[in-house]
Amino acid sequence: MRVRFWPKNKKERPSPSTLLPPEGVALTLPIAGIGVRLAAQITDILITVVAVVCLMILLGLADLFSASTMFAVGSLLFFLIRVPYYICTELVWNGQTLGKRLMKIKVVSHDGGPLTAHALVLRNLMKEAEVFLPATLLLTLDAGNPLESLASLLWIIMALLIPLLNRYRQRLGDMMAGTHVIHLPVPLLLADLAEKTPPLSQTRRKFVFLTHQLDHYGAFELQTLEALLRSQSSPSGHEAAKQRNATIEAIVEKIRKKIGYADPVPPADRLKFLQAFYNAQREHLEQRQLFGDRRENKHYAQSEEDA
Amino acid sequence: MDNQDLMRSARFRKEREADWRRLEALVRDAESKGLQKMAFAETRDLASLYRQATTSLAIAREISLDKALLAYLEALTARAYLCVYAPQQQLGGLLERFLATGAPQAMRRSWLFLLLGFLCMALGALTGYLLYFENNDWFYVFMPSDLAGGRGPDATTEALRAVIYSDDHNTGGLGAFATYLFSHNTMIAIFVFGLGVFACAPAVLLTFYNGLILGAFFALHVDRGLGLDLFGWLSIHGVTELSAICIASAGGLKLGAAVLFPGRYSRKDALRHAGRDAVKLAIVAALMLFAAAILEGFGRQMVQDLQLRLLIGWGAGALWLSWFLLGGQNPGWGRGRGWQR
Numbered sequence: 001m002r003v004r005f006w007p008k009n010k011k012e013r014p015s016p017s018t019l020l021p022p023e024g025v026a027l028t029l030p031i032a033g034i035g036v037r038l039a040a041q042i043t044d045i046l047i048t049v050v051a052v053v054c055l056m057i058l059l060g061l062a063d064l065f066s067a068s069t070m071f072a073v074g075s076l077l078f079f080l081i082r083v084p085y086y087i088c089t090e091l092v093w094n095g096q097t098l099g100k101r102l103m104k105i106k107v108v109s110h111d112g113g114p115l116t117a118h119a120l121v122l123r124n125l126m127k128e129a130e131v132f133l134p135a136t137l138l139l140t141l142d143a144g145n146p147l148e149s150l151a152s153l154l155w156i157i158m159a160l161l162i163p164l165l166n167r168y169r170q171r172l173g174d175m176m177a178g179t180h181v182i183h184l185p186v187p188l189l190l191a192d193l194a195e196k197t198p199p200l201s202q203t204r205r206k207f208v209f210l211t212h213q214l215d216h217y218g219a220f221e222l223q224t225l226e227a228l229l230r231s232q233s234s235p236s237g238h239e240a241a242k243q244r245n246a247t248i249e250a251i252v253e254k255i256r257k258k259i260g261y262a263d264p265v266p267p268a269d270r271l272k273f274l275q276a277f278y279n280a281q282r283e284h285l286e287q288r289q290l291f292g293d294r295r296e297n298k299h300y301a302q303s304e305e306d307a
Numbered sequence: 308m309d310n311q312d313l314m315r316s317a318r319f320r321k322e323r324e325a326d327w328r329r330l331e332a333l334v335r336d337a338e339s340k341g342l343q344k345m346a347f348a349e350t351r352d353l354a355s356l357y358r359q360a361t362t363s364l365a366i367a368r369e370i371s372l373d374k375a376l377l378a379y380l381e382a383l384t385a386r387a388y389l390c391v392y393a394p395q396q397q398l399g400g401l402l403e404r405f406l407a408t409g410a411p412q413a414m415r416r417s418w419l420f421l422l423l424g425f426l427c428m429a430l431g432a433l434t435g436y437l438l439y440f441e442n443n444d445w446f447y448v449f450m451p452s453d454l455a456g457g458r459g460p461d462a463t464t465e466a467l468r469a470v471i472y473s474d475d476h477n478t479g480g481l482g483a484f485a486t487y488l489f490s491h492n493t494m495i496a497i498f499v500f501g502l503g504v505f506a507c508a509p510a511v512l513l514t515f516y517n518g519l520i521l522g523a524f525f526a527l528h529v530d531r532g533l534g535l536d537l538f539g540w541l542s543i544h545g546v547t548e549l550s551a552i553c554i555a556s557a558g559g560l561k562l563g564a565a566v567l568f569p570g571r572y573s574r575k576d577a578l579r580h581a582g583r584d585a586v587k588l589a590i591v592a593a594l595m596l597f598a599a600a601i602l603e604g605f606g607r608q609m610v611q612d613l614q615l616r617l618l619i620g621w622g623a624g625a626l627w628l629s630w631f632l633l634g635g636q637n638p639g640w641g642r643g644r645g646w647q648r
Contacts, residue, residue, distance in 0.1 A: 019388070021361070021388055021392065023358060023361040023362075025361040025362070025364055025365045025384070027361070027364075027381070027384050027385050027388055028381045028385060029385050029388075029389075091398060091401075092398070094393075094394075094395040094396075106389075108389065108393060109393060112388075112392060112393065113392065113393060114392070114393045114394055114395075114396055115393065115396065116396060117396060117398070117401050118583060118586065121586055121590070122582050122585075122586040125586060125589055125590075126501070128497065128501070129497060129500060129501025129502075130501070133497055133498070133501065172504065175575055175578060175579070176562075176578050176579055176582040177579070177582065178579045184386070185381065185382030185385045185386060186382055187331055187334075187379055187382040187383040187386060188378075188379060188382070189324070189327070189328075189331075189375070189376075189379040190375040190379070191375075192317050192320055192321075192373060192375075192376065193373070193375075194313065194314055194316075194317045194373070195313065195317050195321070219372050222372055223372065223374040226373070226374055226375070227374070230375070279314070282314065282316070282372050282373070283314040283315075285372055286314065286315060286316055286370060286371065286372055287315075289369070289370065289372070290315075290369075290370060
């Protein structure tokens with residue numbers, strides 16, 4: 001939505017998720033959104049609250065406080081546990097609390113360097129002033145004092161709006177500490193589809209694609225086909241298998257029609273056909289790319305004419 | 308299957324896959340154990356394999372259309388980057404460094420803001436004091452009823468004296484400690500620090516208001532000839548506690564000043580710069596509040612003698628002051644740089 005309002009200066013800036021290391025190859029560290037951070041925060045609050053409740057029960061059994069001071073002791077314990085909790089966990093796990101570990105997100109320094117103790121302490125102390133203090137106020141104030149409740153409500157809303165209004169989704173404390181939160185990417189190497197196929201010499205005899213037949217599609221269609229072929233290996237029930245077969249059939253027919261492949265494909269060979277087509281198409285597109293002819297999707301010819 | 312049978316990008320992957328796998332294992336090690344505990348050969352391999360992987364990524368972006376491969380390399384290089392360039396900092400000596408050099412140096416660097424903070428409080432106290440003598444009713448305007456605890460212009464002198472020298476307290480031990488710590492002054496301290504970001508004004512106002520309360524309260528007791536007794540009663544914890552509020556306020560003012568007058572930095576950078584010292588001031592204020600709570604919760608009831616109260620209160624104040632003035636003076640110590648900038 002926002003891109004539409006300021007199309008020019010938005011385009012020139014690099015994406016907030018890319019980072020240029022000294023090696024000169026732009027890396028991708030995807031910015032974590034509000035939702036996942038909120039989930040991590042709630043997990044952390046749950047953990048600390050459970051710790052407080054356990055301690056309260058222990059203290060109660062030892063008869064160390066009376067019922068009238070229970071609330072004060074509880075909120076004091078919560079305060080005394082949560083402030084060191086956030087700071088210590090982020091120090092020990094290099095920018096991850098337990099909730100963040102669970103959600104696979106991590107605090108990183110804005111300039112790409114190591115996280116300093118100072119930055120972690122600052123961002124977590126500001127969390128106290130930004131979120132917890134107005135929240136406790138909102139919970140403890142009575143209805144007789146609407147002005148203060150309104151003020152703390154406005155405060156919370158503002159604290160939650162600040163991350164939405166900047167590209168790196170930084171809280172106020174993040175800005176001051178020079179940090180932001182990223183998704184920790186999980187490296188998972190799937191098998192190469194081109195390698196999985198039966199020896200090329202066999203399939204090549206069966207399905208042969210000519211160059212002009214491979215000029216219809218671009219990288220987007222190829223990668224969609226890749227995702228489809230990868231999903232075939234996962235097991236499924238009877239109903240799902242039936243539906244999947246129908247999809248495969250429709251796709252095979254569509255491709256055949258589009259590229260003008262005359263020979264009919266028998267039902268048993270449909271997957272092999274798609275596999276062979278994927279290989280041929282990928283080889284062709286990669287070769288074109290090496291020659292400087294990058295084809296993003298099937299409309300590549302039109303966009304060239306426009307330019 | 309023969310290598311020659313494969314297409315170019317698949318061959319590219321096959322030749323490098325073993326290295327990537329090794330890098331993946333090294334990254335996992337570095338993340339779980341930490342770089343410091345890894346063998347020399349492993350860390351050396353981590354760095355060089357990371358550089359190879361970035362090269363692989365650059366090539367793969369050009370020659371390969373295999374989405375799985377691209378996603379894997381993106382994730383692997385990002386993880387390895389964090390291991391190589393943003394490793395876990397050494398935590399040993401952190402607290403010691405803060406106490407010995409960081410905090411006192413930060414305090415001395417922000418002397419101007421500290422002065423402003425104390426000035427706000429003092430001016431507030433003076434105003435409150437003078438206003439009380441102009442008209443007693445100002446007391447009710449300034450003083451929140453829960454803080455006054457029945458003490459006011461209506462109370463008898465005897466009742467006021469009884470509060471100052473009372474040794475029975477309805478909530479004893481831990482309960483009293485908790486209520487005090489979480490009461491008024493801690494709230495004020497967090498407020499003045501956190502609100503300082505919003506252009507100083509809230510921090511100044513709150514500190515001034517706190518001074519008003521203090522001034523009016525003091526005036527009430529001076530009016531009844533209990534000035535010195537109240538001074539002792541407040542001193543035992545107040546020297547530490549009120550200083551903590553002023554220090555927190557100074558931290559808030561520092562942040563607010565960075566927002567108002569960023570100088571040649573952008574506001575965000577100025578805020579980050581000011582944050583370095585402000586956070587240290589906040590931690591110092593927290594430490595002092597904690598100490599004040601201990602003095603208030605336990606010391607005030609146990610020590611009934613006026614002279615001893617004054618001695619403890621101002622002795623603690625002198626200790627704090629000597630920490631701030633004398634700590635970390637040697638520029639060769641700690642991080643190896645002096646406090647003058």
